[in-house]
Amino acid sequence: MVYLVTFGVAAISTVILGPLIIPILRSLKIGQTIRSDGPKRHFGKAGTPTMGGLIFLIPIIIASLFISPPNLSTGLLILMTLGFGIIGFTDDYLKVVLRRSLGLKARWKLAGQILLSLILAFIAVVFLDRGTNVWIPFVGELYLGWLYLPFVTFVVVGTTNAVNLTDGLDGLAAGTSAVAALGFLMVSIILDNHHTAIFSAALAGGCIGFLVFNAYPARVFMGDTGSLAIGAAIATLAVLTRTEILLAVIGGIFVVETFTVILQVISFKTTGKRLFLMSPLHHHYELKGWGERKIVLIFYLISIVFAFLGVALLKYL
Template identity: 50%
Template structure:
């Protein structure tokens, strides 16, 4: 029964995205919701200016509709489902406001960093207090050991840091055609398998709904992209995968399964720190995917390489959690 639900979930979310995109992309173009390109970015990206963005709306619609429909096929949507949708929609709404301000109101920076951070923290705290209300375990398991660290009241700080940190990390990864769509699909696919192994079927269904939506979006987002997801999609995906890791009690495993997002973030931290301390840059440009572009790699080569590395991280994470 559940195997069929999983299969139909990924097929449904894929088809919803594929069918909605050709309708939605011309609508975004008509509204002139086109991507702006940073002047300091790679010169090859300037030709992407004006490509419709905010395609994350399509992804969100597909995830929400598919998840609610398919969980209703074997039970009523439970707390896990509603919490995941809350975080995903909340971070997606925050990203939508950021995109809308940048594109429609012509304010290049969108929400200020303080406004965005405040929104991310508020959503994370709502998530935490709901979990606390239902007696959620505040211990963090250490991978490859039998140890766990009970953070007690400090778990709230950890949870906020995890949600905010990974929503921003995933956002940083969204810089090349198909890069985030592919790496995120791989990471969510890994967590779908891990949730299934724990019999957390609501979380598994949600995860594969995300995978299907991303694969459908990739049809239009692969190079040369016809649409970008914008912060609407990337912030939602980052919040969602952090929430899944927390609810499956595999918080630290996200560092491995989401290794691409971690590496991209570290490259930015290293770049900024090095420049402030020494006046020199470690990379030609950060995040890391731009360094390889400026080193002469084609955009497609960078994307496929990052997909492959992300897949290796995902396989290793599944191996450690399921078989070790």
């Protein structure tokens, strides 16, 4: 019951907050810029308010703090979500408000992500007794020792940027992230991890509530403010539940999107040919003539399958 309440509080708070924040973003002219080489149908989205991640980040944090008893796990989840949200907010602010096309320099963005990832790994191992073992389905435990620090860094940085790549169509990142959060809610309940379960419910509620404004046709975009924060939240849930490997399955849609970008780059640099009309994958189907709603719906269904598969694999850890 407490998880349903948490979900509801985050979702309803997000729906209430949206009409208050969106006009502010619009009045400040914080509008999305569109890639010139992207699908032509996206040009009509230019000027749509971005940095909308603020709309759901606040309710997620409030719901987690007020419903979950004070504890280090929840504090760490909020730290990571806020930390990456601030990195994303800074990048959005520099690009959209100050009109710096490149935003936050890549080396500073990466440095901040690595630092926060190392803090997560250190606190999880030293203060939460996470240990440095990684559970692999059908194999068992793998002891990493000090290698666990770069492993967590790879997981967190990879996940945040994968969610960021997925944020390319109205409602796509928010919906698939909600599914992943619900997957970790199920994982947390099975593992009897009350604190991560509450945060998972809040994260899912915030993402679902945001869809009221972000589903096609979107009235606001989450920007890096939202996508980096969501990615960090999901990755931290995986670390705290010791299911980093299952994250690649539960968040399989993010992995697929990322690999299409990697394969596209490798193919073009080695052969001069593109494997996809455009990457990430959702843009490929756009250029093939698929409607935006159709693509998003299919990706939602695929993400649900991935989430159920990941939860099912839990018994083989």
